[in-house]
């Protein structure tokens with residue numbers, strides 16, 4: 646019975662109905678793309694079939710011309726210049742020791758005062774940006790915002806944070822786009838921040854350079870589109886298995902992001918990535934992922950076919 650309710654689109658629509666403030670911006674966008682939808686309606690890639698707007702592309706020329714670009718080391722500049730080819734960029738020493746320590750202390754305080762809980766296998770603290778100004782400020786760092794603005798060719802609005810403290814995600818390879826999707830595609834960007842040194846034994850992120858150029862594997866790629874009333878029947882494991890199979894079809898190199906405290910990795914909406922095993926459990930794995938949506942896109946969750954609740 647619970648499974649049935651979880652698949653029933655109506656249950657999400659009722660929830661959405663009471664979130665008008667955070668969803669009403671979509672109505673204007675639905676109109677723009679000629680979709681007959683209310684702010685509370687379900688939405689998925691199926692709704693956009695037949696619309697031919699081109700995907701959002703990073704604007705690297707504009708980024709290189711922006712004075713902010715000169716702030717970075719030549720290695721970081723080279724990395725940013727290659728974003729279109731490889732789907733990621735590394736900026737070493739982006740955040741200072743003080744900035745990182747402030748976020749770590751803020752997270753400790755939130756845990757101690759029980760304002761946040763570890764979820765998803767006791768590994769992830771979700772949305773600390775809504776509980777701590779210090780954490781939120783990191784996402785709205787002025788130079789970072791300028792970089793992201795060029796990479797999503799629009800305004801990057803901070804949607805979500807995920808903090809890891811004791812354990813890494815150990816998550817199988819995936820693309821964020823199944824979870825956080827935009828129309829037009831490509832309006833999501835991830836920023837992963839090392840809040841301490843991350844080495845091979847405390848669960849570094851892995852990623853596949855160039856994988857962002859593969860097709861966007863959405864519900865239709867694993868037969869999970871569902872019906873007008875119900876979400877698809879497939880499990881998340883079916884998605885992961887599909888991605889594992891796709892990886893066998895393409896010869897892509899896997900890389901690990903071993904990082905120093907303050908380094909950041911920025912990834913494209915469709916870059917395949919995940920978390921390595923956290924082998925040495927005597928080490929913590931302090932890190933934070935920030936996900937940003939491009940403001941003028943329709944932002945939604947393909948897997949649950951829900952519009953994204955945006956807290957501007």
Ligand SMILES: O=C(O)CCC(=O)C(=O)O
Nearest residue numbers: 813814815850919920934
């Ligand atoms: O930090 C990690 O291990 C990976 C996190 C991740 O894959 C994500 O947030 O999309």
